[in-house]
Amino acid sequence: NAGVTQTPKFQVLKTGQSMTLQCAQDMNHEYMSWYRQDPGMGLRLIHYSVGAGITDQGEVPNGYNVSRSTTEDFPLRLLSAAPSQTSVYFCASSTLGGAGYFGPGTRLLVL
């Protein structure tokens, strides 16, 4: 099992560009989520999904979109990148109510 995978590992964007961060899991987990990690602030929830076709907002959803067309994939879209979105992004998955398993992270720099 690969667990939770994320691509790319590192990305540089210019302000205003859009991009999609990919997340996939092979554990058949219903729950998937995206977090961002900023210095001194821990991890904060952006969006989450409790199953294919079901998504909801977390603590910091502005500027991000998600969709969940399959159980395995949960991409995060940046609509128009801003320097404030410079961060490390983590995807996580779990069974409903279970312990979360995190991907390796994507480091994003917006210039």
Added chain:
Amino acid sequence: AQKVTQAQTEISVVEKEDVTLDCVYETRDTTYYLFWYKQPPSGELVFLIRRNSFDEQNEISGRYSWNFQKSTSSFNFTITASQVVDSAVYFCALSEVPYSTGANNLFFGTGTRLTVIP
């Protein structure tokens, strides 16, 4: 609203010393889960433990132990005989899992950076 406080921003210890990382949480729910994650310098998040609110038994796993006290809303983590490989940022997290959705949203503390000096 839920909240997790890790008051210790950074801790340094000499190898083989014991160290306790503090975690205090706030929640209005009676059912919740508490977690500890380790983030080594390589950056990945490593799951250490999950504890539900109905289980106040302390847990020991090798050199790691956890003390959960609902009376003080604390879930402290102790490393015994610390080693250099324990150097990392440690996060405490809280999850209130709605019965209706099962959404396991985690609320993280700001982390404690532990440095173990050889």
